[in-house]
Amino acid sequence: MKLKKKSNFFALTLVLTLLVMLTACGKNSATAKNTRTVVDMTRTKVKIPKQVKRVADLWHANNQIVLLLGGQQKLVTTTPMIQKQGWFRKVDPQIAKVKAPFVGQDLQIEEILKTKPDVAIAANPGQVKQLRQAKIPTVNAMFTDFPGLKKSVNLTAKILGKKYQTVAKRYNQELAHNLSYVQKRVANQKRVRVLHITDATNLKQVDGQETIINEWIKFAGGKNAIKARGNMVQVNPEEIVKQNPQVIIIGQTTTANARRLVKHDPLLQKTTAAEEGKVYGNPQGTFPWDRYSTEEALQVLWAAKLLHPAQFTQLDMVEKTRDFYQKYYHYRLTKQQAKQILAGYVPKK
Template identity: 40%
Template sequence: MRALKLSRSKNRRSFLLAGLFGTALATALLFPSLSLTAQARTVVDMSGTPVEIKDTPAFIADLWFAHNEILVMLGAADKIRVTAEKPADRPWLFKIAPVLLKAETGVHAETVNPEDLLARHIDLVIVPQRGQADALRKLGLPTLHAQYTTVPQMLQSIDMTADALSTSHAHDVARAYRQKMDTLTSLLQSRVSRLPASARPRVLHIAALNPLQIDGQNTMIDTWIKTAGGENAATVSGNHRPTTFEQIATWNPDIIILGATAGEVDPSSPLRFLPAFQQRKWARNPQGVFPWDRYGCEELLQLEWAAKLFHPAEFADLDMRQDVRTFYHSFFHYALTEEDITRILAAQPPARTP
């Protein structure tokens, strides 16, 4: 009888709370173990904003292209329910993490439908811009701004993501990645610092050929060019900056790097008359899970590749193929074949299976 009275009292209390404050608040007050606050942690995003994240989020929407491979690296591929990526654009990503084929693909931060994310019970959203994060948070979606433009910022963003995932595996991988990056950048610095300024090639990174776009200063591209012992030939700032052949001719770079998806240089293109092309001092940037030259965690491989391109004699001892194999095994838990490595270094997709 006493139990029955207590049950009726509890039901009446629940009804009153629901009527006064809404069902969700009533549930949180009566059962604090089920409330978001009781299960949440605070994670500070890249804009310095503290964000309340559910402990061990299970449903993630990663709306920044470069960040998806970071989640895969940290062991959260199976938690991605919505992704900015598409198999046609990132075949290596979906090859090493086929679970992503179950996710909603091609969803961008600029055009995402917040109601759809709420309907999917998304409990963590990743975006590249602070304004996007602010807008989604106002609608009740825990959202982290994750973008970076330097290696230290990238390491901070990876640590932030590990904090959000809140798994020992994610933290272990983030620490291992930081250690590898610190070791490599120290090696590069020790050798590059001995070179005179005149030995640093002026490098131009072409992001697209039609329309003609280059990557300037204050970008991740500028960071790896300088860290690997080069100087950015472009005197403008920002990613994908429109330019002209005349401007490129004025810069007259020593080395030209074409982005993996920049397109093909037409045989009649005036670019082919530049000294860098005439002297065969140009290269196509590798592309694996993500374009190495952009903003993904394969930045570790990009730095080594660029250093060997800029200063082949000083870095002849570095085995690029072996280091690609080791990186994929250590951080993506994927065993590359010799053909896989060749194709990644040539910015080619995986070979078609019969």
Template identity: 40%
Template sequence: MKMSGKFQVTRSSWLLTLLVCLICSIGIVTADTGTAAGSTQTVTDMTGNSVQIPATIDRVADFWNAHNEVVLMLGAGDKLVATTSLVHGMPLFNKVYPRIGTLPAPFDSTTKEVTVEDVINAKPDVAIFSDGMNKSAEKLTEVGIPSLVFYFTTFDDLKKCFLLTGTILGDGAKEKAEKYNDYLDTKLAEIKGVTSKIPEDKKLSVLHLNSLKPLQADGNKTLIDTWINVAGGTNAAGKDLSGNMKSVTIEQIQSWNPDVIIMMGTTKDKETVMNDPQWKDLKAVKDGHVYLNPKGVFYWDRYGAEEALQIQWAAKTLYPDLFKDLDIKDVLKKFYTEFFDYNLTDDDINSIMNPTE
């Protein structure tokens, strides 16, 4: 059947629109130039910057702490040539992938400063930073090292970030990212299918502490706020705080009086909260609902690949009666085997659930 000119134009316009949407959703546009040895691609990072990088990426300097775990999960750990001081200190990361401890760490996770000369010596094809580290990224760009800035506060943007990372890394990493995203989507649907039915006035208020010294909590417009909501809770600090790792006072926490406290830190930190007189009158403390956030290859709660585990653990922790059939240990073992090619021992699991360092 011969199509009318009007139909052909409409169909062409629709296809063009679809193509543009697909490109934008991935966040990367490739444009090979030069010879095969010098081919490049233009990448649009998560801040909207267009950056020209080599078409083939073999050497990555990753200065976003959590993103190192993403590179490892995507099967590209051997492409890492520089990391951070914080990643060096992650016990299970070093156990799952011992090579990480041998890499230079020219980015200080405390000062958030990069030693340019050391990065140059690592000879990366590309450097990766998180939002808020733009000055360091600019320093490397000035010496000819292409730098990308990634960030997200929602699971949709997390998936875009992981897919973009996989596309850049190549060698099967994109397929691994798609597999992870499918897994995450499945778990999000399963959890929301339960927690979305909890009445608003029955949802538990959850305070997430980043640290005790200094005393810091996580507010709205964060991934922490997002997973609290997915798990069926409300962020106790959400109305007063915006962003990650915000300084708070014990008086503020007392005014919020959360039902549940989930905290980063160690078993000693939890003991401090449970036994300190300043905390004793909080509902969460009196009810025994103070929990350490698991710490695996990276911190589960903070922007890494184990977010897929965090949402399941958080839902089970907040509402054990609603998730009786969810066996976190079984979920853990299967996840690590599938995505890290590592078989967890019972001791590993105990260390993850009860971090001591």
């Protein structure tokens, strides 16, 4: 009798164990069917839903990549900086209604969770860690060079879905063409020393080596006057004068304002760039051209013509800009608007 009870107990245990295993297998199978894996820019494998409908984009520059790919309707969060970009608002007025869950530079995780994102995109390692700790599938999309830009565009397209990969391929082909075009024409030209100041608020903050800024300077036939590595580097003004840049470019401002600032700076006004009037504001479109966005495809053309005008007499940057906006944003710029972008002007509304 006892033996029979023991046998029944073991049989029941075996059945229950099998049921648990089958249930687990079923769940794993269902999860596998509903998810896919992408490899981000840090080579981290990230599981994301098969169908991504809601994107928390917490890196300013990547919002512009999403816009170019045509996926902006999937954005459930953005950044305050993007909402302040006048040309971005012109092209996509709906961006003003998207949540921007930041206090200063700090993420508001609870507010992000309320938007129920399928995936988050970021570039700051600390933010990536925060988001992953909150159980949000998070992809790091950061890049520092043109191969990285192409890869980041492909990664973003892969996250958004198959149809966006067609646009990514077309864009990457255009970027490759533009890079090849300028390289061939500046190959035998003497390199021009270029100082790139991050923005007009601090003339001692510059962009150095191992940045996308350094990349387009090199491709355009220039040489970065700054030897230090990294973005937004604080430098001694005397060091700038010592390097004596032949061209000064200031980000996120107009050419008129850039020239006014340099004219009134006691040290910068001593440089060859200032003496020869070669001081410029960098073009600003849906994102500043000089920084980490797809409008780098236009930046490298603009910079090459700026540094070596004789090599690019047939290059019409107004028409290039208009064509780019029509092709990717389906937005028809007037000639005047294109000129404003090239001069670094940003509309207030």
